[in-house]
Amino acid sequence: MVNIQNADSLSVASDALANEMATPTEKTLSIWDLLTSGGIGGQIIMIVLGLLFFVAIYLYIERALALKAASKIDKGFMNQIRDHITHRRFDSAKLLCQHTNSPVSRLIEKGITRIGKPLEDINSAIENAGKLEIYNLEKNVSILATISGAGPMIGFLGTVVGMILAFHEIASGGGQIEVGALASGIYTAMTTTVVGLIVGIFAYIGYNHLVVKTDKIVNQMEANAVEFLDLLNDPV
Template sequence: MLGLQASIGVTTDTAAAASPVVQEKTLSIMEMILGGGTGNVIIISVLFVMLGVALYIYFERLFAIKAASEVDKTFMFKIRDCIASGRLDAAKMICVQTNTPVARLIEKGVSRIGKPLEDINKAIENAGTLEVYQLEKNTAILATIAGAGPMIGFLGTVVGMIMSFHEMASAGGQAEMGALAGGIYTAMATTVAGLIVGIIAYVGYNHLVVKTDKIVHLMEANAVEFLDLLNEPL
């Protein structure tokens, strides 16, 4: 009986020693970039450059738009008081010191006081167009990256599949899975990278559009208030 138990113990120990230890394998970013060959490295490098450009444009425009949206709530009251008392130079000085898109629009209108209301309105509209152009500076590049990123990723997908089918053709249709892995790896890795770049750029672009629209509405509201002020009887 003791001999049987000893035999079972030896067998169990032998099986435990023979069983392989399963180790979890992780994939780093560098392995993902370098693991698919030269084509994979080139395409993902291009996508990383695009991602860097997209992030730079997003944060640069975000801070610029945030600074442009900071308007003193008493600004129009000060302008109203200056115009009512005929102190146009003081009104221009307030606009210069404020230095925001809204202030620059009002400054353009103040400088046209004395001319027909239609001319004043036209001057404000032209100034508003220039201000919107400055607010939207480089956002078109962000939109381009949002569309081009996934397309470049899909280009990598096509290149990877071509590599896989080339291996199959070279092996007479009998290629092993290991030979096809490089092409499939390139196809999947570039697709993921392209989608990440596209999603980040797309979300960033739309966020900037929303922020810009708020400032445009703010400029329009203040321009209307200014024109109404000129129509009020003194």
């Protein structure tokens, strides 16, 4: 009787084990595993893309804050300048510009220091100062444009390298390779393209946003410079 019970127990256990082996298990993969499962070559590509992403974030935030500060100007600034120039209080106008930290105030200050010279000289001085201000506004913005183009290309390079390694494994195995292993190598290789596109899209959007903000400030500078020159031409 005992032997029969043991045999039944072994049969039940073997049936349970067979059912467990026959039941497909879902394979899960975390984002971290996906990013770090591309071998040495893929990991190097991921590190490069990660560095580019953090550089893009830093440059965007730094430039956005700088442009926000540069765009702030008191609406009554030009009215005060007009009042000082009209009453020939040039020192007061210059002092007001020095206490107003903005590209517009620096342009007006440059023009005030040239008062007494021909209008063409004043205009040239303002234009030269404006070029310097525009250069400061656009500083490092071109790096974002470079990252927006380089990110996807570096990601695609990682994909090409991964595909080459995957097909090298097929060739080394004499054409005999597990489909699961090949699929794993392919989606790992494609991950670099996805990350590269994410970096490129963020950098591209950030670059265009900064360009729009810079253009607004440049237009503001030009409008105030023209108003100042008109004021000198007819101060009354």
